[in-house]
Structures are given as structure tokens and as C-alpha cells.
Amino acid sequence: MTNPDQRLRRVVIAGGGTAGWMAAAAIARTLGRTVDLTLIESEAIGTIGVGESTIPPLVNYNRLLGINEAEFMRATQATFKLGILFDDWKEPGSRYFHSFGLTGKDHWSAGFQHFWLYGRSKGHDPSYDEYCLELIAALKGRFAHLPEDRMNYAYQLDSGLYAKFLRKMAEGDGAARIEGRIARVELDGESGDIAALHLDSGQRVEGDLFIDCTGFRALLIGDALHVGHDDWTHWLPCDSAIALQTESVGPAVPYTRAMAHDAGWQWRIPLQHRVGNGIVYCSRYLDRDAALDRLVGNVEGEILTEPNFLRFGAGARRKQWHRNCVAIGLSGGFMEPLESTSIHLIQRAVLRLIRMMPLTGISEHDIAEFNDQQHNDMLQIRDFLVLHYKATDRRDSAFWRQCASMEIPDSLAHKIELFRETGRVFRRNDELFAENSWVQVMMGQGIMPRSWHPIAEKLRDDELARLLTMLRDEVTRTVSTLPEHAAYVARYCGAA
Ligand code: FAD
Structure with a gap:
């Protein structure tokens, strides 16, 4: 047990992407003033800027938080999603649908x-x-x-707008937000736990429990606590993506498309106000310029944004919870977006953490249970x-x-x-x-x-x-x- 006699009060979330604000909104709404919740994010660094297709459990997550669905859909420009249409996966010219129904x-x-x-x-x-x-x-x-x-349905949404929507809720429920770049993570000399986060501004933010939502940077769980990563790229070889948005050319359909090509696949996700597009590929077999050409050549409607180039590697953090730090979101691992499971993994981790929220010191049994359950989820999705x-x-x-x-x-x-x-x-x-x-x-x-x-x-x-x-x-x-x-x-x- 860490700090066995102290009431665990101060929860600090590092990072304000979809993961950070999903965690903040749920913790603030569920636990209210029993915790002091602070989220630190840096507008200058920004968020990953993708993540639009979801799966049905998100409907329940929003219900659990008491979110009005129509209001949420208006705020996030969401459409309904009934599944994914897969083109050319079995062989070129083939097609099947993975629906959410029975x-x-x-x-x-x-x-x-x-x-x-x-x-x-x-x-x-x-x-x-x-x-x-x-x-x-x-x-x-x-x-x-x-x-x-x-x-049985899910949503296609703008996850940046979802984060904003949740931020408003979380702040309304008492979460504090600090704008600024985290420059250094301070470890406690004796216990090795995280003691505080130091910002560029000189501010020092102490906490009892830290949630690492810093995305692929994994500043706390990776850089500071050195928790390693299981590499699954030999099973999921795609390591790159390019995303861009286009105007809608017709009424939004209630499904996401996943179109295979000779070195990966391409997504098309219709929202109310635009369409999200992206190409996912393996850089061993397709270079960046060719991937961009292919994507640009296979979108419908006028292109509205500059391309967003992304690199990733499929894999999972060996421990999602280590000492007084829990990794949620991309800092905890990422498998490619084919079945829209990332936001769901955030949801699972947030709800699981709330179920296991310590009263006083952190129990090693909670840590072990959390890690086991998270790992199990990731293996099954993998x-x-x-x-x-x-x-x-x-x-x-x-x-x-x-x-x-x-x-x-x-x-x-x-x-x-x-x-x-x-x-x-x-x-x-x-x-x-x-x-x-x-x-x-x-x-x-x-x-x-x-x-x-x-x-x-x-x-x-x-x-x-x-x-x-x-x-x-x-x-x-x-x-x-x-x-x-x-x-x-x-x-x-x-x-x-
Ligand atoms: P980020 O969005 O990267 O947020 C990190 C936060 O940490 C930001 O606020 C940033 O400013 C902050 N930060 C970082 N460093 C510092 C610092 N030093 N100081 C202060 N703040 C800092 N998921 C789905 O469910 N559906 C999809 O369709 C989908 N598509 C995807 C497509 C691609 C190509 C990729 C790569 C991912 C996709 N995902 C999808 C995953 C999804 O985008 C993420 O799970 C989700 O956005 C959560 O990201 P995050 O909050 O963990 O990280």
C-alpha cells in the first residue's frame, strides 16, 4: 500500500484529449467533491486530431453520465453508426458488413x-x-x-468536439483545468511514486493519483516510470496513417467504411457537417507520398483540411497502472483503428478505475486486478x-x-x-x-x-x-x- 494512512484526494489528469476529458467528466460526475480533480493540458501541443468512429457501449457511457443524446449529437456533429462496411478484404471486389445487430x-x-x-x-x-x-x-x-x-447503434462523431463537450461538463462538476506544458515529472525520492508535475510556467502540481492521458508521448507511465510496451506490430503491421476531412457529397450514411488496398486500408466516416477520411498503411510497402496520392485520389467531395500525418505501432503498455499512475488512452497502448476500439478502451479503463478508486492508500491488489482486466480486453481486441x-x-x-x-x-x-x-x-x-x-x-x-x-x-x-x-x-x-x-x-x- 502507498500512503496507507492518508485519504486519497488529489487526482491529477495529464493531458486533455478524448482520453483526458472522458476521464475527467466521468470522475467528476461520479465522485463529485470527494476528490480534487485537476486536468493539465497544452493547447500548443494539441491533440491527435483523429478518432471518429465508435462502438455501441459509448451510448451507455453517455447515459451513465446523464448526457442528453440530442444535445451531445448536436455538439459533436454526430451521426448514428450501425456497423462497418468492409470492401476488398477477402479479395478485391468482395464486400461484407460487420453490423452491431443480432x-x-x-x-x-x-x-x-x-x-x-x-x-x-x-x-x-x-x-x-x-x-x-x-x-x-x-x-x-x-x-x-x-x-x-x-x-443497436453507436456514433460517428468529431472526437475533438466530444472532448470540448465533456470539458464543459467536467468543469461544471468541479474539475479544475490548468493550461500549460508539463516540463518535468517529479518522483518521490523514497517511494518512487509520482509526487508532482512541473509546468513550463514554474507551477508545481502535486497529486496522490495521476492519470496519464498524454497520448503517444506517455510522459508519466513511459518517460518517468519506464513501464515497457508489448510490441504487436508483427501481427498488426500497419504503422502509419494520413487523415483529412472532406465536404459531404450526399446524405450521411449510418455506417463507417473500411476499404482495403494493397498495403492497408482506408476509412470513410460521415458526420453531419463533413466526412472524415484516412488511409492506414504499412510503411514497409507504401511510402508517404504514394499513400497521400492514393488517399486524395479516393475521396469524394472537396478536401477541407491539410493532411494529418500519423505514425504508430500496435502494442500495449505492460502495466496500465503502475505505482500511483494509470495510463488511459494512447499512452496505455494502441491497436489500429479498424474496429473503432480505442475510444471504447478509454471508456473501459475510466469506468474500471472509478470502480477501483482507492479510499486511502493504493492497493497492490487493485493494481493487479486492473492490469489483468485491461490486458484481457486488449488481447481479445488484438x-x-x-x-x-x-x-x-x-x-x-x-x-x-x-x-x-x-x-x-x-x-x-x-x-x-x-x-x-x-x-x-x-x-x-x-x-x-x-x-x-x-x-x-x-x-x-x-x-x-x-x-x-x-x-x-x-x-x-x-x-x-x-x-x-x-x-x-x-x-x-x-x-x-x-x-x-x-x-x-x-x-x-x-x-x-
Ligand atoms: P491525444 O489526443 O494525443 O491527447 C494527448 C493530450 O495530452 C493532449 O491534450 C496534449 O496536449 C496533452 N499533452 C501531451 N504532452 C503534454 C505536455 N508535455 N504537457 C501538457 N499536455 C500534454 N479511436 C476510435 O475509437 N475510433 C476511431 O475511429 C479512431 N481512429 C483513429 C485513427 C488513427 C490514425 C489513430 C492514430 C487513432 C485513432 N483512434 C480512434 C484513437 C483515438 O484517436 C484516441 O484513442 C483518442 O483520440 C484518445 O487520444 P488521447 O486522448 O489518448 O491522446
Whole structure:
């Protein structure tokens, strides 16, 4: 235990990007005046300036903080997101959709894919996609909130505006903000804990618990405390990105696009007022100028911003919590943005930290538990991302040949083989991506199970046909009642 007899009061957040303000807003709202919360950020340094596509748990995060959704969407220029459309991943010309919805109807013993696979063997043609409400709604450009959260969605947003929105909330809830550059991290000579942060201005900011949200710089957890980094670039070889924004050329669609190219992929994320674009690539196979040309040549609408060049390496901090410092956001690790998991990892870390907020001294057991849970999240997400690169028929470039021939983690190899042989996928340890996510991506990337669960064959042919028709008709009927997405957003946000 550190400081066992002292009440832990002073929480200092270093950095005010999406991570810093997500942490500040949640801590200030949840713990109120039981802590003294200070956030230090430097406008001169700025934030990373990307991060627009999210996944459904963010809806709950905002609800937990009591955020009004329409107000939040207005402030962040957000649109709704029902999933990701993947182009050219299995092979050039191929396409699949990873939706946030459930497909068909599961039985407790077997997911819907088993019934669909059996149906296919009996000559039922409709694709797996046609049984998913969110997927069909997305492709038709439709959206509405449905009773009992029947439509599972996330947001496409401007994360810089989200940080601003959260800043207002956090300051309203008592968080103090200091503008300035952190020049030095002071360690306590005896304990080795962080004692204070020194700013360029000469100001010294003391704290009991420090949250490192300084982004890739990792000033506290990395530079000062020397916590190392696990390198996963041999599994996730993309190491560079270029982002730029364009004007919208049509109504915003409720999905993000991920278009593979011969050395990585490109994103397109429609917001209310503009479109976010970026190319993610492996610098071994594509140089910066060629990547920029490719991106510029494959955007729609007028380019509104200068290109934002970014370098990164996939990997995770070995300990996200060390001594009296917790790394949240890019300082804790980064895996590439393919499945929009970074802001989610911030959310998980912030909520986890609040659950484990010390009363007095910091418990080594809390630290161990936090690190174990965070690590588990990151490993599961890592495997899900690696799947997209490994399971592909693409061999048309050195990049894809490298991906196809790479060794993959045993945990992923097992998951793929289990699915290939039996059609089964299991969600373990509170895993973020549920069974249907794995099924959609595995089949989309070309892994087709060789068999199905025997329970599917319990159905007589006419029962199976009735079930499949009924489920598909229900999707078609519901989608036909939904309004057009962009018009719905405009109305919902009060802008129409
Ligand atoms: P930053 O935004 O870098 O913030 C760091 C903060 O620390 C800033 O306020 C900075 O001023 C401050 N700071 C640094 N040094 C000092 C200092 N010395 N003194 C004072 N202050 C300092 N995530 C998603 O969920 N969805 C996406 O679609 C997505 N797309 C991405 C695309 C790319 C190419 C990349 C690289 C990332 C993407 N991410 C995405 C990740 C997402 O951008 C980040 O997780 C998110 O923005 C959080 O960043 P951060 O707050 O940790 O770091």
C-alpha cells in the first residue's frame, strides 16, 4: 500500500484529449467533491486530431453520465453508426458488413449461424446478412430509435468536439483545468511514486493519483516510470496513417467504411457537417507520398483540411497502472483503428478505475486486478483485429502475402479452427465482441464452417423454411418503416 494512512484526494489528469476529458467528466460526475480533480493540458501541443468512429457501449457511457443524446449529437456533429462496411478484404471486389445487430434468432445451445448453415445446405438462398435488422437498415441508409433498444447503434462523431463537450461538463462538476506544458515529472525520492508535475510556467502540481492521458508521448507511465510496451506490430503491421476531412457529397450514411488496398486500408466516416477520411498503411510497402496520392485520389467531395500525418505501432503498455499512475488512452497502448476500439478502451479503463478508486492508500491488489482486466480486453481486441488480416484470400501484394503467412496468436488460431470445424464461437471473460461479431467477420473474410449444431436438424424442412422466412420478413418489414438516416438525425438534433 502507498500512503496507507492518508485519504486519497488529489487526482491529477495529464493531458486533455478524448482520453483526458472522458476521464475527467466521468470522475467528476461520479465522485463529485470527494476528490480534487485537476486536468493539465497544452493547447500548443494539441491533440491527435483523429478518432471518429465508435462502438455501441459509448451510448451507455453517455447515459451513465446523464448526457442528453440530442444535445451531445448536436455538439459533436454526430451521426448514428450501425456497423462497418468492409470492401476488398477477402479479395478485391468482395464486400461484407460487420453490423452491431443480432442476426436471426439464437437458440441458447446454438447461434443462428447453425440454422442458417443447415438452411443453406437445404437450398435456402438468402445471405446471412438478410436476417440482421441493423445491417439491412444501414445499407438502405435508414435509422430510428426503436423500443427496448431494438436498434443497436453507436456514433460517428468529431472526437475533438466530444472532448470540448465533456470539458464543459467536467468543469461544471468541479474539475479544475490548468493550461500549460508539463516540463518535468517529479518522483518521490523514497517511494518512487509520482509526487508532482512541473509546468513550463514554474507551477508545481502535486497529486496522490495521476492519470496519464498524454497520448503517444506517455510522459508519466513511459518517460518517468519506464513501464515497457508489448510490441504487436508483427501481427498488426500497419504503422502509419494520413487523415483529412472532406465536404459531404450526399446524405450521411449510418455506417463507417473500411476499404482495403494493397498495403492497408482506408476509412470513410460521415458526420453531419463533413466526412472524415484516412488511409492506414504499412510503411514497409507504401511510402508517404504514394499513400497521400492514393488517399486524395479516393475521396469524394472537396478536401477541407491539410493532411494529418500519423505514425504508430500496435502494442500495449505492460502495466496500465503502475505505482500511483494509470495510463488511459494512447499512452496505455494502441491497436489500429479498424474496429473503432480505442475510444471504447478509454471508456473501459475510466469506468474500471472509478470502480477501483482507492479510499486511502493504493492497493497492490487493485493494481493487479486492473492490469489483468485491461490486458484481457486488449488481447481479445488484438485477436479480433488480427483476424481481418490473417483470414483473407488476398495474395496480390507483398503486404497481403506477409499477412497470410504470419504466425498468429494461439488464442486466435483456436477460435478460427473451432469455427471452421463446428460453426461455434464462444464469448469468454466479458469479451467486447460477441459471437455474432466473430461470425460476421469470419464468414465475411471467407471462413465457412464445415458443419453445424445438430439442433438445427431437429427442425423439419417445412419448419426450417417457415422460421427462416419469418425472420427475414420481419427484418424487411421493420426496415421499410424506418426513416432516412440523415433526415432523422437532422430532426432529432433539432436542426431540420
Ligand atoms: P491525444 O489526443 O494525443 O491527447 C494527448 C493530450 O495530452 C493532449 O491534450 C496534449 O496536449 C496533452 N499533452 C501531451 N504532452 C503534454 C505536455 N508535455 N504537457 C501538457 N499536455 C500534454 N479511436 C476510435 O475509437 N475510433 C476511431 O475511429 C479512431 N481512429 C483513429 C485513427 C488513427 C490514425 C489513430 C492514430 C487513432 C485513432 N483512434 C480512434 C484513437 C483515438 O484517436 C484516441 O484513442 C483518442 O483520440 C484518445 O487520444 P488521447 O486522448 O489518448 O491522446
